[in-house]
Amino acid sequence: MFDLLIKGGRVIDPASDTDGYLDIGVTNGLISAIGPNLEDENPGKVMQLKGELVIPGMIDLHVHIIQGAATPGVNEISGPPDLAGVSSGVTTVLDAGTVGAWNFGVHLHHVAGKSRTRLLSMLNIGKFGIPGQALRKPEIYTLEDVDQDATIQLASDYKDLIQGVKLRLVGPAVEDLGYELISLAKETAREAKLPLMIHIGDLIGHSSNAQTLTRHVLKTLEEGDIITHICTSVPGGVLDPNGKVLPELREAEANGVIFDPAHGRSNFNFEVAKMISNQDFHPHTISTDLTLNGRKGPIHGLTETMSKFMAVGYSLEQVIKMVTIAPAKAVKMEKTIGSIKVGSDADISILSHKKGKWKFEDAQGNPFTGEDALIPIHTIIKGDMVSLDWGPHPWGWAPADAN
Ligand SMILES: [Zn+2]
Missing domain, CATH: 2.30.40.10 (Urease, subunit C, domain 1)
Structure with missing residues (x-):
């Protein structure tokens, strides 16, 4: 039977x-x-x-898996979906804005249907997605880099593949466009009837304006929207200069905003994760932001990222929740994935689960056990x-x- x-x-x-x-x-x-x-x-x-x-089946809410074309950046950073997915014990991955409206075809024709892993994605508000190597270049310099109509149209045409809109607050846009860009992204997501995922942490421009903008983001986001890189130590993070959690963060949490840590090569800092947790503020999900280089280190994979969060102080049951039902709800798929039930x-x-003394490294190279x-x-x-x-x-x- x-x-x-x-x-x-x-x-x-x-x-x-x-x-x-x-x-x-x-x-x-x-x-x-x-x-x-x-x-x-x-x-x-x-x-x-x-x-x-x-x-x-574990769900990784932030990876980069769109490869197979020489459009800006796509090949250089992304790995094949199964590397972050089923080959790593993960059954669902969400590509977080590797491509935008003008090169979404790469996802559609070169990636979708060619792996065993369940694929979801957030469409980058920047029309060409993430350019340049190793995420170190911004995708938006002027508002001309956004094609709002095409983004909304694609979201409605490919409902199964596109679960949200992604904005990275990095580079000169943090100084030049900040508020305008956030409104445009929010308006686009709202018209597309999708959540907006915002990357905080200006790993490119290191702008002194970044945290002011993060505060504005926290006030702008609505129920179901996602902040990614909540444990970042680069400018734009959620701890004020005195190490206190921003008051806007608690307001956003009360409003139903989802907080994701997305490890990445720059955005998981062990001390920040501990300081946030000590102030009784906790990410809802755990994700890797996996790229080819990030797999070599410091990220390694979703299970090792979960082990790191256990080192921060989260229980086994908590870290399992953070990669199963919590991300399933974030993409509104809790009826299909994220739990074990008949049907x-x-x-x-x-x-x-192995007990021992394990050595880890955060994105800044700080060791911890x-x-x-x-x-x-x-x-x-x-x-x-x-x-x-x-x-x-x-x-x-x-x-x-x-x-
Ligand atoms: Zn990312």
């Missing part, structure tokens, strides 16, 4: 408050049974686990098992050993 029977795992599904030793039956790509000691006389495949973690797509990540490592073992997407790759380290998926 079952195509796949997963036995002996510890199922943790924050969406249904489940944490227990349960078996899962999969039939025709869907979860068909959940319960203790499920039996089947003639199953297709049986996966016998020894207490490993069985969690909903839903069988997207499942199987991880091992933690006691928990999450390591991917198997990925199941729509009921199919997909192999992981070797992992980002010479020794595989575990973080560096601090001993």
Whole structure:
């Protein structure tokens, strides 16, 4: 009866408050049974686990996976979708604005439908998306770099692929266009009936105006909009010069704005993450901002980023929630993904949780240690098992050993 029977795992599904030793039956790509000691006389495949973690298919809310054309930047930074996705234990990835309206065709014709991973995207408000190598160039110098009509049209034509509009507040636009650009992006997202994701942290211009603009952003965003890079230490972050969380941040949280940390090569700072958390302010999701270079370090992958957040002080259950039901809600797909329930797509990540003394590095190269490592073992997407790759380290998926 079952195509796949997963036995002996510890199922943790924050969406249904489940944490227990349960078996899962999969039939025709869907979860068909959940319960203790499920039996089947003639199953297709049986996966016998020894207490490993069985969690909903993980969702990475911020990656760069659009490649396959020589349009500005696309090839230089992005990796193939499965590298950030199923090969890393992740079943859904969201490309955060690698392309804009004028080169969205790269996503459509060169990327979509060519990987096992479930792909979502945010369309960059800059019409050519992220130009230049390593995200270090801005996409918007003047308002001519935005094609509002084309952005709205595409969002309505490709509802399955486009989940939002993305604006990066970086470079000269922070000084020259700030308020105008934020209004234009918000208006575009509103007309497209999509959330707006705003990147804070002026990693290019290091403008002294960046934090003033972040405060304005926090007042402008509405329920369901997303701030990405919440743990950044570059100008434009959410801690004031005295290290206090901006009051506008709490107002934005009360208004239903979603906070995502997106590690990246510049935007996860361990001290900032701790200082925010100590003031009882917490990101809703965990994402990598993975690029080819970022996979080599300091990001490595979603599971290692989760392990870093456990080193900051978040519990196992919290970090699982931050990569499952929380990002599923952020893209309004909680009916399909982000939980383990009978009838839903069988997207499942199987991880091992290893205690030890692990060595990590934040985006500024600051070392820190933690006691928990999450390591991917198997990925199941729509009921199919997909192999992981070797992992980002010479020794595989575990973080560096601090001993
Ligand atoms: Zn990014």
